[in-house]
Amino acid sequence: MSFICRFAPSPTGPLHIGGVRTALFNWLLAKKNKGKFYLRIEDTDKERSKEEFKKQIIDSLGWIGIKHDDKEFIQSENIKKHKQIVDELLKQGFAYKCYCSEEEIKKQKEKCKKQGIPYVYNRKWREPKDLEVPKDVKPVIRFKSKISGETKIKDLVQGEVNISNSIIEDFVILRQDGSPTYQLCAVVDDNEMKITHVIRGDDHKINTFKQKQIYEAMKWKIPEFAHIPLIHSEKGSKLSKRDMASTIGDYIKKGILADALRNYLLRLGWAHKDKEIFTLEESINLFDLNGVGKSPSKLDLSRILSLNEHYIKHIDEKQLFGLLKDFAQNFRDRISPSKEKAVLQSINFLKNKAKTLDDIYCNSEYIIKDNIDIVAEDKKLLDAAAKKIISEFLEKFKKIDVPNKEKLEEIINNLIKKHNTNFKGVGQPLRIALVGSRFGPGIYNIILSLTKDEVIKRISKIN
RNA sequence: GGUCCCAUCGUCUAACGGUUAGGACAGAUGGUUUUCAAUCAUCUAAUCGGGGUUCGAUUCCCCGUGGGACCGCCA
Numbered sequence: 001m002s003f004i005c006r007f008a009p010s011p012t013g014p015l016h017i018g019g020v021r022t023a024l025f026n027w028l029l030a031k032k033n034k035g036k037f038y039l040r041i042e043d044t045d046k047e048r049s050k051e052e053f054k055k056q057i058i059d060s061l062g063w064i065g066i067k068h069d070d071k072e073f074i075q076s077e078n079i080k081k082h083k084q085i086v087d088e089l090l091k092q093g094f095a096y097k098c099y100c101s102e103e104e105i106k107k108q109k110e111k112c113k114k115q116g117i118p119y120v121y122n123r124k125w126r127e128p129k130d131l132e133v134p135k136d137v138k139p140v141i142r143f144k145s146k147i148s149g150e151t152k153i154k155d156l157v158q159g160e161v162n163i164s165n166s167i168i169e170d171f172v173i174l175r176q177d178g179s180p181t182y183q184l185c186a187v188v189d190d191n192e193m194k195i196t197h198v199i200r201g202d203d204h205k206i207n208t209f210k211q212k213q214i215y216e217a218m219k220w221k222i223p224e225f226a227h228i229p230l231i232h233s234e235k236g237s238k239l240s241k242r243d244m245a246s247t248i249g250d251y252i253k254k255g256i257l258a259d260a261l262r263n264y265l266l267r268l269g270w271a272h273k274d275k276e277i278f279t280l281e282e283s284i285n286l287f288d289l290n291g292v293g294k295s296p297s298k299l300d301l302s303r304i305l306s307l308n309e310h311y312i313k314h315i316d317e318k319q320l321f322g323l324l325k326d327f328a329q330n331f332r333d334r335i336s337p338s339k340e341k342a343v344l345q346s347i348n349f350l351k352n353k354a355k356t357l358d359d360i361y362c363n364s365e366y367i368i369k370d371n372i373d374i375v376a377e378d379k380k381l382l383d384a385a386a387k388k389i390i391s392e393f394l395e396k397f398k399k400i401d402v403p404n405k406e407k408l409e410e411i412i413n414n415l416i417k418k419h420n421t422n423f424k425g426v427g428q429p430l431r432i433a434l435v436g437s438r439f440g441p442g443i444y445n446i447i448l449s450l451t452k453d454e455v456i457k458r459i460s461k462i463n
Numbered sequence: 464g465g466u467c468c469c470a471u472c473g474u475c476u477a478a479c480g481g482u483u484a485g486g487a488c489a490g491a492u493g494g495u496u497u498u499c500a501a502u503c504a505u506c507u508a509a510u511c512g513g514g515g516u517u518c519g520a521u522u523c524c525c526c527g528u529g530g531g532a533c534c535g536c537c538a
Binding site: 102162234272 | 466467468474476478485486488489498500530531532533534535538
């Protein structure tokens with residue numbers, strides 16, 4: 001059985017995370033079934049479609065690891081075919097010209113609103129026997145929908161759904177300006193691309209009933225449909241561009257790894273027993289539409305962070321460092337080549353207290369930056385006694401040729417004894433002097449991650 | 464308002480007629496620790512309500528309630 005699916009976004013804004021999940025599900029299924037995954041840019045809304053969004057969509061998908069087969073399909077480039085099908089539908093009596101002016105339609109809508117009844121186009125021009133064609137109105141072309149009976153769809157996620165044909169209006173398939181609409185283009189393109197499975201957001205479910213009628217009129221093979229539930233914002237409604245952290249870029253900026261977001265999105269609306277962590281390979285092998293639930297799910301940032309933490313701790317450290325380097329360059333300050341080695345060698349402990357790349361960056365800042373600022377609140381902790389201890393530490397430290405943990409331990413233990421204090425009494429002032437904060441990595445890790453000169457410089461500065 | 468869809472811990476979900484309703488995240492408590500974190504252990508927490516069907520309903524059916532989607536010459 002062949003499996004050809006597609007993701008068909010419109011380039012009218014940045015791709016949000018719901019779209020990414022739809023793409024992911026399509027792609028996973030294509031991979032699993034050794035089928036094809038196509039990307040179709042639905043740019044028939046000339047006003048709002050922008051080239052930059054097309055690029056952003058492809059980049060976003062690429063970032064998370066989704067690559068479409070062949071070249072992306074640009075819907076507007078197939079306009080000839082779309083028009084040809086409109087003509088054919090017209091010829092065969094499945095469509096008709098409607099000369100209602102926009103004003104006339106507007107009036108009808110208002111009237112309906114006043115009366116509190118739902119607006120449905122009144123099919124005025126469906127049987128235009130007694131009507132005179134107005135000279136000043138350019139017609140739109142409407143599809144002649146079925147008036148009676150029911151249309152039934154078998155949805156791979158939703159099950160069987162049927163609605164009465166009477167509520168489906170005669171929808172426009174060709175605009176006044178001669179351009180075909182989404183309902184028509186999507187069907188024509190899906191047919192041409194030989195799409196076998198249309199997997200899309202639940203918000204398209206009603207469209208399916210319109211589109212099915214076009215397939216039937218053209219005697220085309222009807223694909224399988226699967227409408228996956230939408231992702232809701234924390235407020236509980238459909239995710240919109242206005243919601244915080246709704247685009248891939250928002251997550252990249254926070255320092256989320258692609259694997260973590262992929263894993264998160266996979267588990268949003270889908271489950272495989274109690275399994276939480278899925279490698280890419282496992283996602284492909286285990287994903288199926290049966291496991292997709294029917295109810296919408298809310299976005300939960302703390303879960304993304306916890307998944308991100310997991311991936312930060314488990315991926316290869318060199319790879320993690322590479323990601324950190326890119327992250328720093330794009331969103332923070334570039335890590336200078338002279339500091340790269342020190343950061344890479346320390347990443348093993350720097351990553352341990354991080355949920356995001358940004359956290360790792362912050363943890364690394366004392367290595368990356370030549371001058372550190374001491375947090376005002378912590379500066380107060382450096383009283384005379386503390387200063388005395390670290391200056392004594394400094395004297396002994398200077399005498400070490402090559403610092404290592406054993407030697408440092410010896411110095412610190414002696415200081416603890418001499419000053420009748422505990423580890424904190426020595427460690428805390430040292431940490432403040434070296435990192436600028438009483439919070440930070442283990443004191444041995446800190447000292448060994450800096451050069452000897454740097455340690456001397458920072459401690460000297462205190463007195 | 465009309466049409467359609469949905470409903471298990473706060474959140475993501477498991478249990479496809481029989482479980483003390485499970486896991487994960489978040490939360491709480493305690494242990495460990497060199498600060499923060501991490502880690503380990505423990506705990507709190509759910510089947511929307513009402514009727515059926517059945518020996519037995521989270522699961523099937525109906526009604527109610529709540530939430531959502533759609534109702535464009537947008538896609």
